[in-house]
Amino acid sequence: MIQSIDMAGAQHPVSEAGLLLREFSHRINNEFTSAIGLISAAAARCESGTAKAVLDAVQDGLHNYARVHHALQMPEYGILTDASPYLQRLCYAISRSKLESNGIELVFVSLPFRLSSERCWRLGLIVSELVTNAARHAFKDRRGTSRVEIVHSSSFVRCSVADDGAADVDARPGCGLKIVRALAESLGGTIDHHFKPEGTVAVLAFPLSSASIRDAFAQSTSDTSITQQSHNGTPRGG
Numbered sequence: 443m444i445q446s447i448d449m450a451g452a453q454h455p456v457s458e459a460g461l462l463l464r465e466f467s468h469r470i471n472n473e474f475t476s477a478i479g480l481i482s483a484a485a486a487r488c489e490s491g492t493a494k495a496v497l498d499a500v501q502d503g504l505h506n507y508a509r510v511h512h513a514l515q516m517p518e519y520g521i522l523t524d525a526s527p528y529l530q531r532l533c534y535a536i537s538r539s540k541l542e543s544n545g546i547e548l549v550f551v552s553l554p555f556r557l558s559s560e561r562c563w564r565l566g567l568i569v570s571e572l573v574t575n576a577a578r579h580a581f582k583d584r585r586g587t588s589r590v591e592i593v594h595s596s597s598f599v600r601c602s603v604a605d606d607g608a609a610d611v612d613a614r615p616g617c618g619l620k621i622v623r624a625l626a627e628s629l630g631g632t633i634d635h636h637f638k639p640e641g642t643v644a645v646l647a648f649p650l651s652s653a654s655i656r657d658a659f660a661q662s663t664s665d666t667s668i669t670q671q672s673h674n675g676t677p678r679g680g
Contacts, residue, residue: 478504506539514566523562526552526592532566533590536573545585546577552592555599558651564625565601565646568633571618572603572644580607580642597650599631606641 478501485497513532530550537548557565569590576588588605622644626633631648 475508478508503539506535509535510539510570514563514570516563521559522556523559524554525557525562525565526554528562529566529569529590529592532570533573536570540574541577541588544577544581544583546581547585547587548573549587549589550591551589553594555592555594555650557599561629561651564629565599565648568622568625568646569601569603571622575616575618576603576605576607576642580605582608586641594650599646599648599650601646602643603646604641604643608641 481497481501481504485494485501488494488497510532513528513535529552533548533550537546541548573588573590580586584607586605586607588603590601590603592599592601594600623633626646626648629648631646633644633646636643636645
């Protein structure tokens with residue numbers, strides 16, 4: 443269960459792009475529901491036990507994919523979200539839909555912390571892409587483990603996504619990793635990949651809140667101004 447707390451007086455007008463994204467997501471939800479309904483009806487009419495079992499498995503798989511999509515929907519603005527349960531639920535959905543059938547274990551480690559719903563959503567998108575990318579490329583049809591670990595301080599969050607698969611150092615970044623970098627930048631953070639003999643680690647670091655970004659920028663601007671004054675020989679004290 444995600445616990446959300448209203449932020450008094452917080453108002454975030456939804457942009458046209460945001461409205462279109464929510465409408466698109468709503469349509470996808472409807473399509474999942476329709477597909478699951480069709481398969482369920484077909485399974486109910488099926489007389490073959492083997493065919494019914496196959497259809498039930500397909501229906502269960504679609505339910506799991508729908509859970510991933512639901513977890514990654516654009517959130518309502520103006521709330522603080524308990525990020526750890528949200529990400530744990532997302533990782534569980536990803537594991538059920540994409541990893542378990544391939545013998546890949548997903549471990550999630552995090553202490554409780556809160557993020558704005560919009561920043562938590564972006565973090566979820568990054569985690570989903572990194573875990574899915576590892577499942578697609580790092581393990582290559584063999585068993586393994588991915589580990590998502592999040593630590594935080596009073597002002598910063600550090601999220602690492604590691605796998606014990608085969609590290610492909612020469613692989614060219616695809617569209618997914620470009621999106622991950624853009625999302626990291628939108629959080630005011632950075633993401634680095636470390637390739638080791640025992641696998642790959644992606645490390646994302648970003649400020650806990652957008653206010654931290656503004657404070658850091660203001661401090662940077664202030665330091666630059668002071669440095670320029672010092673170099674220009676500005677008189678002190680009149």
